[in-house]
Amino acid sequence: MTQPDTLQEVLLAEPRGFCAGVDRAIEIVERALQRFGAPIYVRHEIVHNTYVVADLKAKGAIFIEDLADVPPGATLVFSAHGVPKAVRAEAARRGFQVFDATCPLVTKVHVEVAKLAKEGYEFLMIGHKGHPEVEGTMGQLSDGIYLVEDVADVARVHPRGDKLAVVTQTTLSVDDAAEILAAVKATFPHVREPKKQDICYATQNRQDAVKLLAPAVDVVIVVGSPTSSNSNRLRELAQRLGTPAYMIDAAADLQPQWFEGRQRVGLTAGASAPDVLVQQVILRLRELGATAVRKMDGVTETVHFPLPRGLGDRSMAEAAALAAADTSAGASSRS
Template sequence: MTTKPPLTLYLAAPRGFCAGVDRAIKIVEMALQKWGAPVYVRHEIVHNKYVVDDLREKGAVFVEELEECPDDRPVIFSAHGVPKAVPAEAARREMLYVDATCPLVSKVHIEAERHHENGLQIVMIGHAGHPETIGTMGQLPEGEVLLVETVADVAGLAVRDPGKLAFVTQTTLSVDDTIDIVAALQARFPAIKGPHKEDICYATTNRQEAVKAMAPKADAMLVVGAPNSSNSKRLVEVGAKAGCSYSQLVQRAGDIDWRALEGISSIGITAGASAPEVLVNEVIDAFRERYEVTTEVMETAQENVEFKVPRVMREAS
């Protein structure tokens, strides 16, 4: 009988589900209980295949656009937020809709509108094509929100009035991601107004801080999350930057590249904000099969944030 090699497994805390994801999933489950299947969901409720497949089995139908939904079934908008035109169209069609937008994303939407009412043009720091960016930019008329992804983009910005600007950021970016872009904006447009309170969400920040603490101690790091999850991809980058040369994204235990991990004596494991703990446990079990595992939790913050579901979900059917 061969003895298993020893392995120290560092578990990042906090990791996995944030309050906004928790709330969004709960909304779909409650809608299915309240109205029965099918319930339509515009865009993946959260960016995780396991979660989406699980809800699909329970009777949720995932579509990309509102026109794919029938008028007579409830529709839920994903946690990432939607452009204003979407609820307006749902109301025009007299559809029953529930908005599962994360309250922290909604806060950015409200901020953008307030700046717009004060005559300011808005610069959004975010990723083109990401549903959250599309949703935030879609709160205001065309041309009122300009997108920048890099410091280089700031130099090329054509604004209406350099004295009347404000900026907002996508909530799932890292503070490190935005710091240089914010500095470039402030250097080029000294009058630009920033957010009252940091737009980067508490969960994004907390998960990144945990990774920064863990990365220097681990030979390798795995982030459990989906390839289309912005906050999960940021965790991989943060880990690599913080000194963990092998930092990889895996959706499930079956994605682990064991050959790349040969000879390691320690591994760090975390999960993006839309990855369920069951997948983290699956990864830990896979290591236990191959190694004599000692687990060490690296806790850098405690989270007790909870967001209430919309009133329509709390009312008894």
């Protein structure tokens, strides 16, 4: 008996979609809108997702890149990616009421950079040029921090002294970052590594889930916006594992020809993609012939980050201090 060659089943990666940092950032904007009324100004997209940004715009958020576009006395939110020190200083100078939605795991990297810089360290930052998180972390220092995007970049770094530390963008490919870090350690044997890897628990978990998902399906769909670093890494990972993979912003982006001759589709979502988009994609896949939806076994994430003072019960400093403990809880759920 021949097997059917049309779409039969959707296999859902677990975990997928929103992480604790994204949940917190969106809630900060929504609570600020409720408490202070529209407009609320947000520096850069709060998270890299078209649907989320459009939804918050409809509720009264205004997204800007230049603080000169924010009127005096306004309420300003920093995005989840973090900001350079110069931006914080300018916001304070202009007298804005500021709520910081920087993910506490990114804040942890900023704190490490500031601490080690006082001890005379220079830094290698593994990350993607132009990404706001990279700009925010590198902007914690005026000099002495060098961007490394790939293995070849490592040889181009010429630190001034012997004290060198490495930090990492939190949303990188775990495998790519490990390869670059190996090159860093080979070139600079005494480099100081973070006590705990900078790549966040959610990025790790979603990539681990795709490593299980991709070999079990004929094609992988990643729900995520083009600007989302962690979503792009999921698509790249599936392709590296030999499975055709496509990243989409919404269900309308699905192309029927992707599923011709393929029985099983794997579905995941980047950490900034809301579940409503995943559900819409499932409905569209059913229209294209899928008759079953099955969830893979995977990690249950329990990490939660508190809101900043004025919108929640704790200050940003307390939120950052709790990040390591919360991440450890997330890590223990992986074991």
